[in-house]
Structure formats: structure tokens, C-alpha cells
Amino acid sequence: MGRRYGLGGPWVLRGVDIDLPAHTLIRIEGANGTGKSTLLRLLAGIDSPTQGRITGQRPRTAYVPERFSAALPFTAAGYLVHLGRIHGLRTPEAADRAQSWLARFGAADHARTPLPELSKGTSQKVAVAQAFLAEPELLILDEAWTGLDTAARDELDRAVAERVAAGATVVFVDHDPRRLAESVDTVFRIERNGLRTASGARTAQTGPRVRIEAEGPPGAALPAGLPGAPEHTPTADGGVRFTVAATHSDALLCALLTARPPWHIRQLAAAPGPVQDPAADGPAHRTPTPEAP
Amino acid sequence: MNALLRYQTALLVRSQRWLAPVLLYAAFVGVGVQWGQPVLDSLGYAAAGLLPVTAWLVQLCVNQEPPAARAVIAAAAGSPRAHLAALLAGTGCAGLLGVAATAVVLLISRPAGTDGAVRVALLPAGTAGLLAAACCVLLGAAVGALCTRPLLHRRGWSLAATVFASLLALVTGGSPANTAVTGLVTGSRTGTVHLPVLPFAVAVVLAAAAAALACRPAFLRG
Numbered sequence: 001m002g003r004r005y006g007l008g009g010p011w012v013l014r015g016v017d018i019d020l021p022a023h024t025l026i027r028i029e030g031a032n033g034t035g036k037s038t039l040l041r042l043l044a045g046i047d048s049p050t051q052g053r054i055t056g057q058r059p060r061t062a063y064v065p066e067r068f069s070a071a072l073p074f075t076a077a078g079y080l081v082h083l084g085r086i087h088g089l090r091t092p093e094a095a096d097r098a099q100s101w102l103a104r105f106g107a108a109d110h111a112r113t114p115l116p117e118l119s120k121g122t123s124q125k126v127a128v129a130q131a132f133l134a135e136p137e138l139l140i141l142d143e144a145w146t147g148l149d150t151a152a153r154d155e156l157d158r159a160v161a162e163r164v165a166a167g168a169t170v171v172f173v174d175h176d177p178r179r180l181a182e183s184v185d186t187v188f189r190i191e192r193n194g195l196r197t198a199s200g201a202r203t204a205q206t207g208p209r210v211r212i213e214a215e216g217p218p219g220a221a222l223p224a225g226l227p228g229a230p231e232h233t234p235t236a237d238g239g240v241r242f243t244v245a246a247t248h249s250d251a252l253l254c255a256l257l258t259a260r261p262p263w264h265i266r267q268l269a270a271a272p273g274p275v276q277d278p279a280a281d282g283p284a285h286r287t288p289t290p291e292a293p
Numbered sequence: 294m295n296a297l298l299r300y301q302t303a304l305l306v307r308s309q310r311w312l313a314p315v316l317l318y319a320a321f322v323g324v325g326v327q328w329g330q331p332v333l334d335s336l337g338y339a340a341a342g343l344l345p346v347t348a349w350l351v352q353l354c355v356n357q358e359p360p361a362a363r364a365v366i367a368a369a370a371g372s373p374r375a376h377l378a379a380l381l382a383g384t385g386c387a388g389l390l391g392v393a394a395t396a397v398v399l400l401i402s403r404p405a406g407t408d409g410a411v412r413v414a415l416l417p418a419g420t421a422g423l424l425a426a427a428c429c430v431l432l433g434a435a436v437g438a439l440c441t442r443p444l445l446h447r448r449g450w451s452l453a454a455t456v457f458a459s460l461l462a463l464v465t466g467g468s469p470a471n472t473a474v475t476g477l478v479t480g481s482r483t484g485t486v487h488l489p490v491l492p493f494a495v496a497v498v499l500a501a502a503a504a505a506l507a508c509r510p511a512f513l514r515g
Contacts, residue, residue, distance in 0.1 A: 041364065044364075044367075044368040045367070045368060045371055045372065046364050046367040046368050046372055047372075048372070048510040058371065061368045061369065062365075062368060062369060063364060063365055063367075063368030063369075064365075065361040065364050065365065066361075067361060068361045068362070068365070069359075069361070070358075070359055070361060070362040071359060072304065072358065072359070072362055073304065073307035073308045074303070074304075074307070082296070082299070082300040082303065083300075083365070083366075083369065085295075085296035085299065085300070086296045086297055086300060086366060086369050086370055087369050088296075127361075127365065130365060131365075134369075140368065
């Protein structure tokens, strides 16, 4: 697809072909003014392409803009309830989820504050909470981390990992090249108005990692598509030791505990040191190493 | 769509931007409609004033969100639906205003023709007044939708076009608003009530076409 503004304007994007499969985290890169935001707006269905089209049924979509200082005459919670209803939730459910998402990003105290009185960071938290309210199938984040405090950034990383684990497609732009680096499935780069794949696999493991020892039901295989594609090694006593990026640990625990039949978690600890070879990270990989109790 | 309408209406009501057009209309009706005047005349006058006020209210609704908030809504609901909701919210508020004005006019006017000799029954007069008000509201909504985002972006052009198009819609012979209002005023001279059914149907078609054009995804940049 392509997009240009005005009748004879220059093409911002041209010949862009992108597929958005489920369970995928996609990063879009590019210099300033190359059309990253335009692409995100096209994907979110806010804008429509001048040329070409977007196929497939419109998924439940949520979008987080970069700077959300909305001077709207609502309180934070009131705004979120409206948004929840627009996403198709019933009012009580929308109110519940609004509270819990605000609390998750550390903005519960501001639920009753009118939006125009919120600080820039807290406004951004409201914008982020809005996106997660309705458990979107397609989540578009345009530098959503900008303006958030460290705790909220980490929480957003985790929330994104959870969405991907739950089957959503998440597309994001961020200036920090390490953002979610360990879990990105595809990186696209916008160059000369076109889109090209920058790298396919996950990049080197940098952030903190968590080790989870779990025991599956007798004879059960590993659940497919575990969040964060954890490394897993069988332990001597019949369990499995998973090592996963800390961002994905909650989602992985959740996946194991809710698997059918469920897994039993034995032990949970921070993993010591960085992992040796990034290429060795993959869901099909299995290293039989002797285990010490 | 209900949630979107609720959101847009809440925005309009809480922002208090509706005050200016509604007060202006109240002043317009207050000056022109006096106690004991012939009912059909006053209904025509009250209906005519609704047209520019509707255009104003519709444009308020379309432009009341900052771009970031609009993008969030457009992603959640789709740009065309979000835009349509804004148009409908403005039109709905103007419609309520029209119903209220018609009711007030019916209450305080004299149920007679201009010369005072012929009695005018209130029920058909009220129906004709409501239909005329609906014609003006729908045409005003069409003018409001066509003379702003996404078709006209510059504020100055938008305002000039709205004023010009509203005036044109009111004075051009054959326009549904003009036909409906003229029907009421000329009917008042003889004491006969003309139901503006055909102008209403034309106004519905025009408003729907304007909304369809303004909600074309190709024009909406969110």
C-alpha cells in the first residue's frame, strides 16, 4: 500500500507490504520523518492508504499516540469508561478494568483527576491504560513509552508481553533500540519510502532473566507457543527448567499454570548472568545438561 | 455506535461549547417570537434560525477533540464511524433544540392566521413546524458536515463557507429549508397548514449524502 497527503503530494510510503500474524511483536524502525507514524496510523485504521488496501477483518484495535495530553472535560476514570464502552465493554466492566489498569501503571490516585490537570506522564499512563482495557487483538504503540516513569515503562513492557502471549499482534515504534529487544519477532525498517525487514530473529539477550523450574503432568509435552520463547532444559528429577526474559516471566508462569493439564511450579529465581549464545535461543532448542539439585 | 454517541455528546455537554450557539438561538427566537403572534409565522421563523445553529453545533462536535484523542477513538471504532458519531451528536443536539423551540412557539403563539380571522389547529401546525425544523436541522447538518474537517481544514475558509452555505440554503428557492419555511409563512396569511413532507424527504437525502461524503475513509486522516 502507499500513502501520500494531498492530491499531488510526495509519497510518504510506497509499495509497503506488511503481514500482521497473531502472537507477534513487530518493531518499526526508521529515521525521523520517514513515515513510521504514518505506517502505524494506516495499520491502526486511523488513516487509509491512497494506494492499495488493508485486507482481512478489522481486528479489535487499540492505539497509543506518542503525546497524549488530552484537554478533554473528563476525569481519567470517566474517560477510560467511555473508551471501554466504545471498545464494546459494558459500563461496570469498563469501570473495573479502568481502575485496575490505572493501578497497574501507578496512576490509581489520579482516577478522579480531570484530564487537563494531569501531568504529561500521567496523561500518557491514561493513554496506555485505554489501549489495554479491551484486550485488543491489534495493539499499535507509537513511542508509547515516552514520558512514562521507569516503573510504568517496565509495566508496559510486561503488559505488551502478556498481550502477545494472549495471541495479539503488537506493532511498536520506540527510540530506544533495546526496547523489548529480547522478544521482538520481526523488525522492519522504513527506507526510501519502502519497508524492508531489518532482522528476523530475536536479538541478544540483554535484560534481566528469570529461571523457572516447573513440573509437567506425567508424559505431557511442553505447551506450544510459550510466551517469550523460553529456553528449557529437563532437570534430573523429571522437571523442566525454563529461562526467560524477566519481561515475559509473568506471562510464562500464567501460561504454565493455566495449561491443560496445568503445570506445577517448583521454584522461581533470578537467572545468574547473561546467556551465552543468542542464536541458541529458540522454542525447539533443548540442551541436556546435568543438573545439580 | 451508542457508546460513540454518548462519548461525543458528553464531550459537547461538558465542554460548554454548546452555550454560544444555543444562547444565540435563544436570543434569535426571543427577539422574533412574541407572545400572541400567529403560530405559523413564528414556527417558520424559529425553524429558519435552526439551520446555521445546527451547522455550528455539528462543527463543534467534529472539532472538539485534540488530534491524539481523535486518533485513539478512530483506532477503536474506525475513522468513518467516529466521524459519523460526531455528526450525529451535533445533529441530535440541534434536533432537541428544535423540538424545544417548536414546543415553546406552540405554547405562546396565537392559534390563528396572520389576519387573525382564521383559526389554525395546533396539532397540524405543530406537525408542520416539527417537519420544517427537521428540514432546517438536516440541511444545517449537511452544511456543517461539508464545510469542515475532513473536507475543509482551514478555519477561516471553513467559517466563511459555513456562513455562505447556510445563507444560501435558507434563501435559495427550491432548497428544502426554504420551501418548508416559506410554506409555513405563506400558509399563515391564509391560515392553511402546508405539511412539508417532500422537502423533509429531500433534506433527509441531502443530509445522508453529505454525511456519506464527509465520512469517506479516503478523506479522513483521523
